[in-house]
Amino acid sequence: xxxxxxxxxxxxxxxxxxxxxxxxxxxxxxxxxxxxxxxxxxxxxxxxxxxxxxxxxxxxxxxxxxxxxxxxxxxxxxxxxxxxxxxxxxxxxxxxxxxxxxxxxxxxxxxxxxxxxxxxxxxxxxxxxxxxxxxxxxxxxxxxxxxxxxxxxxxxxxxxxxxxxxxxxxxxxxxxxxxxxxxxx
Amino acid sequence: xxxxxxxxxxxxxxxxxxxxxxxxxxxxxxxxxxxxxxxxxxxxxxxxxxxxxxxxxxxxxxxxxxxxxxxxxxxxxxxxxxxxxxxxxxxxxxxxxxxxxxxxxxxxxxx
Numbered sequence: 001x002x003x004x005x006x007x008x009x010x011x012x013x014x015x016x017x018x019x020x021x022x023x024x025x026x027x028x029x030x031x032x033x034x035x036x037x038x039x040x041x042x043x044x045x046x047x048x049x050x051x052x053x054x055x056x057x058x059x060x061x062x063x064x065x066x067x068x069x070x071x072x073x074x075x076x077x078x079x080x081x082x083x084x085x086x087x088x089x090x091x092x093x094x095x096x097x098x099x100x101x102x103x104x105x106x107x108x109x110x111x112x113x114x115x116x117x118x119x120x121x122x123x124x125x126x127x128x129x130x131x132x133x134x135x136x137x138x139x140x141x142x143x144x145x146x147x148x149x150x151x152x153x154x155x156x157x158x159x160x161x162x163x164x165x166x167x168x169x170x171x172x173x174x175x176x177x178x179x180x181x182x183x184x185x
Numbered sequence: 186x187x188x189x190x191x192x193x194x195x196x197x198x199x200x201x202x203x204x205x206x207x208x209x210x211x212x213x214x215x216x217x218x219x220x221x222x223x224x225x226x227x228x229x230x231x232x233x234x235x236x237x238x239x240x241x242x243x244x245x246x247x248x249x250x251x252x253x254x255x256x257x258x259x260x261x262x263x264x265x266x267x268x269x270x271x272x273x274x275x276x277x278x279x280x281x282x283x284x285x286x287x288x289x290x291x292x293x294x295x296x
């Protein structure tokens with residue numbers, strides 16, 4: 001079984017569902033669109049729009065720095081592919097969770113969240129219209145496989161919860177000062 | 186219920202400010218009795234942590250919803266834990282007056 005993907009945290013859902021090329025010369029309209037995942041959109045936004053470095057952005061997306069870089073590289077590859085081949089870009093899917101549930105109102109064009117998780121939203125808080133739509137969320141495994149690996153001291157057996165993005169070998173055992181190693185439960 | 190709107194000026198004709206922490210004024214509207222209060226944002230020119238300080242100011246006024254153009258990455262988790270609803274309105278041509286009228290319609294229907 002391959003390693004499970006850690007759900008990426010998305011703070012700002014995209015304002016659009018995708019992009020279309022115009023002035024198409026060839027038959028590229030028939031080409032399949034490029035599917036840009038939510039996490040790839042977020043990675044691109046963090047790094048190139050908000051100007052965070054990969055390390056800061058990885059912490060905000062709750063993944064390790066190398067994983068963030070892979071997501072970012074994949075985003076750039078997909079966008080380059082769409083530009084060069086004149087394909088559509090569709091932003092959807094991906095293994096993500098949002099910091100809170102976000103909704104979009106079709107009537108006034110606003111985005112809003114629902115801080116009360118137990119109550120459901122039926123109308124837009126601004127214009128009162130019921131024409132609202134929830135942003136996509138992959139709820140299947142959103143919270144359950146949050147990493148519960150441990151960092152263990154190989155000498156004295158001291159254990160500590162593993163922090164994502166911090167390599168175990170950089171952590172030291174407080175009693176014998178040995179670099180820690182990872183242990184999967 | 187109190188609703189805060191970020192504003193570019195201190196009148197109801199002024200437009201919605203697209204920034205949250207660095208906005209010029211906050212306009213709070215009480216949907217229960219219709220009172221409107223204009224608060225100048227003391228953190229308008231603060232370089233860092235303006236969003237966090239603004240959240241503290243508004244939460245001390247018992248605001249339940251905030252309407253603005255954009256919320257920063259540090260502000261979102263804070264508002265989430267305080268259970269304050271964020272409403273993002275990208276349309277910066279709307280004035281505070283029109284937003285209050287929209288809210289008025291919505292909340293008078295409910296009662």
